[in-house]
Structure formats: structure tokens, C-alpha cells
Amino acid sequence: MEDKYDEFATAHNDLATNVEQLSTQLKNMEEKLIDMEDRSHRNNLRLRGIPEEIPNDDLPSFIRGCLKAHAPEIPTDMLLIDRMHRIPKPRHIPPMVPRDILLRAHYFHVKEHILRSCRTRARPPEEYATIRIYADLSAATLRRRKEFSQVTGALRAHGIRYKWGFPTKLIITKEGKTTVIQTPEDGEQKLQGW
Numbered sequence: 001m002e003d004k005y006d007e008f009a010t011a012h013n014d015l016a017t018n019v020e021q022l023s024t025q026l027k028n029m030e031e032k033l034i035d036m037e038d039r040s041h042r043n044n045l046r047l048r049g050i051p052e053e054i055p056n057d058d059l060p061s062f063i064r065g066c067l068k069a070h071a072p073e074i075p076t077d078m079l080l081i082d083r084m085h086r087i088p089k090p091r092h093i094p095p096m097v098p099r100d101i102l103l104r105a106h107y108f109h110v111k112e113h114i115l116r117s118c119r120t121r122a123r124p125p126e127e128y129a130t131i132r133i134y135a136d137l138s139a140a141t142l143r144r145r146k147e148f149s150q151v152t153g154a155l156r157a158h159g160i161r162y163k164w165g166f167p168t169k170l171i172i173t174k175e176g177k178t179t180v181i182q183t184p185e186d187g188e189q190k191l192q193g194w
Contacts, residue, residue, distance in 0.1 A: 030140075037138040038138050038166065041136045041138065043082075043105050043108050044102060044103065044135070045104075046136045047063065047100065047132070047133055048100050048131065048133075050062070050098055050131055052098045059101070064076075066128045067079055070114055070124050070128070070133060071118075073113075074110055078107060079110065080106035082103075083104050084104070086099040087100050114133060118132075145168055148181075151181065151184055151188060154191050155170075160173075160174050161174075169181060174194070
């Protein structure tokens with residue numbers, strides 16, 4: 001009888017070890033999948049606030065004008081758009097809010113320059129003032145970044161610069177020193193120490 005219990009205990013321990021290994025593998029696979037999805041969106045921009053009244057035929061010229069207004073130093077011949085389309089609206093968004101437009105910039109450095117200009121430049125002309133430009137990220141990455149909202153809010157309130165790293169982590173630059181925050185809890189502890 002005692003031998004049977006030993007066998008069951010050994011089998012249980014083996015199963016527990018296997019489950020732990022499989023959980024680790026699953027987490028690693030999820031990380032890789034999220035990374036692959038974000039890399040496939042690498043050149044994408046999401047434009048929010050472009051009125052639905054603008055016909056599809058006029059969208060390319062309107063969007064080029066918008067991008068040029070946000071980043072006038074980019075040469076027109078570098079402002080190439082591979083494709084663009086309106087994306088379906090989530091159910092919780094009111095019907096009068098226009099659908100977002102997703103576009104793929106031909107050059108990654110142009111996309112990055114546009115995003116940088118949107119963060120640092122003064123208000124664009126009135127025609128484009130209501131339009132917001134964002135990087136297109138996977139839903140999982142956006143969810144993870146949202147978990148850092150208290151930390152990023154405190155950083156902005158204190159004028160501390162930060163940027164996002166992959167997988168989702170904060171890279172903070174304070175007084176010339178760079179700190180990497182892996183979890184929201186680490187960020188809150190670090191903020192209390194400052």
C-alpha cells in the first residue's frame with residue numbers, strides 16, 4: 001500500500017513539473033506571438049478623428065496633407081503610403097465618432113519621425129487640429145501598457161522622460177541615468193524611492 005502512495009506521489013510531482021514547464025513554454029510562445037504581431041504593425045500609423053464625410057477617393061491626399069502638416073520637414077517624395085483603410089469601429093464607441101484609419105508608411109524612419117513630431121510640435125493647422133496620430137500596436141501590448149498608467153501618469157506629472165521597450169517595459173531617463181522598469185509594481189516602488 002505504501003509503495004502505491006509513493007508511486008502516486010511521484011506521478012503527481014512529475015505532472016506538476018510538466019505543467020509548470022508547459023506554462024513557461026506557453027508564456028514564452030505568447031510573448032513571441034505578441035512580438036510578431038507588433039513587428040508586423042511596425043510601419044503602421046493609426047489616425048483618429050478624420051471625418052467620415054471625406055470620400056475614399058479624397059482620403060490619400062487629405063492624409064498626406066495631414067502628415068505633412070504634422071511633420072513639414074519630411075520631403076514629399078519620402079511620404080509614401082503603401083495602403084490605408086478605415087477599420088471597423090468597436091461596439092462601445094458612439095455612432096457619431098468617425099472610424100479610425102490605419103495606414104502603412106513605406107519607410108519606418110518616416111513613420112517614427114511623424115510620431116516624434118506629433119509629440120513635440122505645436123498645434124497643426126486648424127483643418128487637422130482634431131486629428132490624432134498613434135502607433136498601431138497589438139491589443140495585448142496596449143493592454144499591458146495600460147497596466148503602467150499610474151506610473152506613466154506620475155512620470156509625466158513630474159516631467160520625467162520615458163519611452164517604451166519590448167516586451168512591454170518602461171525605459172526611464174532621469175538626471176542622465178537610465179532605469180528599466182519591467183512591471184507596474186517595480187515602477188511604483190521606484191517612484192517612491194525617488
